[in-house]
Amino acid sequence: xxxxxxxxxxxxxxxxALRTDLxxxxxxxxxxGDIVExxxxxxxxxTGFSRALGAAGYIGMTLPARYGGxxxxxxxxxxxxxxxxxxxxxxxxxxxxxxxxxPLILRYGSEEQRQRYLPGIAxxxxxxxxxxxxxxxGSDLAAVRxxxxxxxxxxxxxxxxxxxxxxxxxxxxxxxxxxxxxxxRNAGLSQFLVDLDxxxxxxxxxxxxxxxxxxxxxxxxxxxxxxxxxxxxxxQGWKQVTAELGLERSGPERYLSSHALFAALIDAAGADPDPxxxxxxxxxxxxxxxxxxxxxSTAAKLAAGEDPMVEAxxxxxxxNSFEQDMPRRIQAVVTSGWEDPDDLARLLRALLIASxxxxxxxxxxxxxxxxxxRGLGLR
Amino acid sequence: xSTARDMLCDTASAVFAEAATAGxxxxxxxxxxxxxxxxxxxxxxxxxxxxxxxxxxxxxxxxDLPVAEHILxxxxxxxxxxxxxxxxxxxxxxxxxxxALSVEHVNTRQQFGRPLGKFQAVQxxxxxxxxxxxxxDAAAGAMxxxxxxxxxxxxxxxxxxxxxxxxxxxxxxxxxxxxxHGAIGFTQEYDLNRVTIPLMRxxxxxxxxAHWAGILGRQVASLGGRGLWETLTARAV
Ligand SMILES: Cc1cc2nc3c(=O)[nH]c(=O)nc-3n(C[C@H](O)[C@H](O)[C@H](O)COP(=O)(O)OP(=O)(O)OC[C@H]3O[C@@H](n4cnc5c(N)ncnc54)[C@H](O)[C@@H]3O)c2cc1C
Numbered sequence: 001x002x003x004x005x006x007x008x009x010x011x012x013x014x015x016x017a018l019r020t021d022l023x024x025x026x027x028x029x030x031x032x033g034d035i036v037e038x039x040x041x042x043x044x045x046x047t048g049f050s051r052a053l054g055a056a057g058y059i060g061m062t063l064p065a066r067y068g069g070x071x072x073x074x075x076x077x078x079x080x081x082x083x084x085x086x087x088x089x090x091x092x093x094x095x096x097x098x099x100x101x102x103p104l105i106l107r108y109g110s111e112e113q114r115q116r117y118l119p120g121i122a123x124x125x126x127x128x129x130x131x132x133x134x135x136x137x138g139s140d141l142a143a144v145r146x147x148x149x150x151x152x153x154x155x156x157x158x159x160x161x162x163x164x165x166x167x168x169x170x171x172x173x174x175x176x177x178x179x180x181x182x183x184x185r186n187a188g189l190s191q192f193l194v195d196l197d198x199x200x201x202x203x204x205x206x207x208x209x210x211x212x213x214x215x216x217x218x219x220x221x222x223x224x225x226x227x228x229x230x231x232x233x234x235x236q237g238w239k240q241v242t243a244e245l246g247l248e249r250s251g252p253e254r255y256l257s258s259h260a261l262f263a264a265l266i267d268a269a270g271a272d273p274d275p276x277x278x279x280x281x282x283x284x285x286x287x288x289x290x291x292x293x294x295x296x297s298t299a300a301k302l303a304a305g306e307d308p309m310v311e312a313x314x315x316x317x318x319x320n321s322f323e324q325d326m327p328r329r330i331q332a333v334v335t336s337g338w339e340d341p342d343d344l345a346r347l348l349r350a351l352l353i354a355s356x357x358x359x360x361x362x363x364x365x366x367x368x369x370x371x372x373x374r375g376l377g378l379r
Numbered sequence: 380x381s382t383a384r385d386m387l388c389d390t391a392s393a394v395f396a397e398a399a400t401a402g403x404x405x406x407x408x409x410x411x412x413x414x415x416x417x418x419x420x421x422x423x424x425x426x427x428x429x430x431x432x433x434x435x436x437x438x439x440x441x442x443d444l445p446v447a448e449h450i451l452x453x454x455x456x457x458x459x460x461x462x463x464x465x466x467x468x469x470x471x472x473x474x475x476x477x478x479a480l481s482v483e484h485v486n487t488r489q490q491f492g493r494p495l496g497k498f499q500a501v502q503x504x505x506x507x508x509x510x511x512x513x514x515x516d517a518a519a520g521a522m523x524x525x526x527x528x529x530x531x532x533x534x535x536x537x538x539x540x541x542x543x544x545x546x547x548x549x550x551x552x553x554x555x556x557x558x559x560h561g562a563i564g565f566t567q568e569y570d571l572n573r574v575t576i577p578l579m580r581x582x583x584x585x586x587x588x589a590h591w592a593g594i595l596g597r598q599v600a601s602l603g604g605r606g607l608w609e610t611l612t613a614r615a616v
Contacts, residue, residue, distance in 0.1 A: 005520070083612075262604070262607075263607070266604040273596065278593055281599050282592035286518075289611060290540065290541075290544045293521040294514065314509070314513050317506070369503045369506035373505060378496040
């Protein structure tokens with residue numbers, strides 16, 4: 001197994017001031033909103049909030065200034081992200097573009113793509129979705145069958161993506177498709193930036209078990225995209241996607257998505273809590289504190305240019321379990337009824353219903369454990 | 380890791396290896412009671428990060444000897460919280476050893492014509508175990524960092540959280556380590572019990588789960604929901 005020494009989280013600049021400024025900004029600019037929206041807040045779309053956040057310089061922070069970014073250190077961005085999540089701010093609209101699409105375009109995109117997309121991302125106006133999963137390609141992502149065929153006018157894309165979060169609210173999809181006819185598995189795949197208003201693309205809602213419209217089916221019927229839509233190198237899509245997923249797995253969202261529920265539990269418990277509730281609060285606090293250390297250490301390694309694939313997976317696995325168990329364990333000790341109107345009861349119900357998705361999105365629990373096992377030298 | 384700490388760990392490994400058969404005397408003779416004593420007072424001038432590194436080794440090589448007690452005695456400080464902190468480091472080391480033994484075993488032992496480690500069920504179990512081991516190591520490291528940054532009177536939150544987290548990992552770690560070992564791991568001769576029995580003991584020593592969960596839970600409840608976040612961020616970064 002790789003060396004797992006705790007990596008020091010040492011951002012440059014005045015982090016205290018960064019936090020204080022952002023908290024003050026949020027006190028003025030965060031919409032009151034419903035408490036339930038504050039849980040799982042990276043799924044809450046609020047374009048007005050995203051624009052304001054972008055204007056204040058809190059999106060695209062690590063992108064170079066020439067593309068509208070903030071030229072800030074990745075760990076400064078980390079601090080901003082954890083503050084936004086802990087406050088339950090509605091960051092869903094710009095979330096994917098800021099977290100992974102922007103950095104991927106910077107790393108692999110052409111100059112034209114950078115100029116076309118990055119400034120809008122940094123302004124909090126241009127939103128992206130992730131086009132990986134297909135009906136026949138879930139955990140087995142290398143089974144992707146959507147194809148792009150090169151023609152004189154550009155690339156013709158045919159096929160279908162599914163479970164695409166936010167496709168109906170996004171401007172662009174970063175899609176993984178097969179560009180080499182007859183290629184198999186993870187060879188012959190490429191990434192494309194597909195503008196979602198391209199003729200030949202149909203987006204259909206899929207309503208989730210909470211009754212929300214977050215994810216979608218996206219159909220491509222010979223949709224024509226320009227030659228310049230290819231990202232990075234033709235045929236290198238698998239390698240690029242793997243790097244992208246590393247950005248997806250270890251962030252503070254892996255343990256802070258349900259923070260509104262934990263905070264509500266603490267507030268409901270009061271200063272002299274019931275012993276069973278106090279014990280649960282203690283256990284959850286210990287786990288949260290530990291996860292924060294792990295996540296920060298992994299972020300610091302990423303920022304130092306290392307590729308902590310296994311550690312990122314450890315953060316996701318432990319974070320998912322923490323967040324999935326939290327509502328179950330809280331339900332076991334509080335008296336809230338399913339239909340009760342108070343904050344704690346409503347958050348509890350919402351997160352019990354949302355929690356099965358935590359160990360599916362971004363790689364299933366079994367897939368993540370497989371990555372960790374490989375890191376242990378078992379595969 | 381600094382070279383000074385590397386050298387310290389090399390010394391610790393050699394001394395604890397000797398102590399494993401000879402008892403605590405070689406540890407005393409090597410002057411480990413001076414580890415945390417400032418250089419100005421004739422000590423080694425080590426920090427809590429050094430102590431964490433040394434005790435992780437002790438947790439593997441000399442889990443039955445009072446190494447932590449001996450080192451802390453040099454401080455003349457017998458605060459119960461410090462013993463809990465030291466125990467976390469011992470546990471982190473012992474858990475890493477349990478994982479290393481398990482990985483080695485499943486890669487060597489063959490059944491059904493292949494190493495156990497090729498079976499997905501075994502891989503998934505060990506991945507779960509590795510996450511727990513990693514969490515405890517991170518908790519021990521972060522706790523030591525706080526002790527170094529703020530001194531032991533202001534590391535109560537971290538010590539409570541780290542000991543509780545380590546305690547909670549014991550069940551999973553010992554259960555999976557023994558399960559993947561099969562009967563050989565249940566023998567007195569095989570090394571696994573040399574770390575799993577101490578882990579079982581340490582879970583109850585210097586505060587079991589209920590003890591620390593109650594203390595931490597009441598502390599956090601008094602902070603309030605928002606106060607918890609403000610406290611966490613004020614205490615580290
Ligand atoms: C809320 C949500 C949002 C999502 N958003 C997006 C998105 O924006 N873009 C996108 O591309 N995708 C998205 N997804 C899809 C997600 O990536 C897939 O659900 C995931 O990859 C699993 O694929 P699947 O659902 O087809 O399940 P399957 O692959 O069919 O798996 C079903 C079960 O079998 C297990 N399994 C599968 N193969 C193995 C194996 N070899 N060994 C052991 N167990 C195995 C899995 O772990 C899982 O438990 C989203 C999913 C959810 C729930």
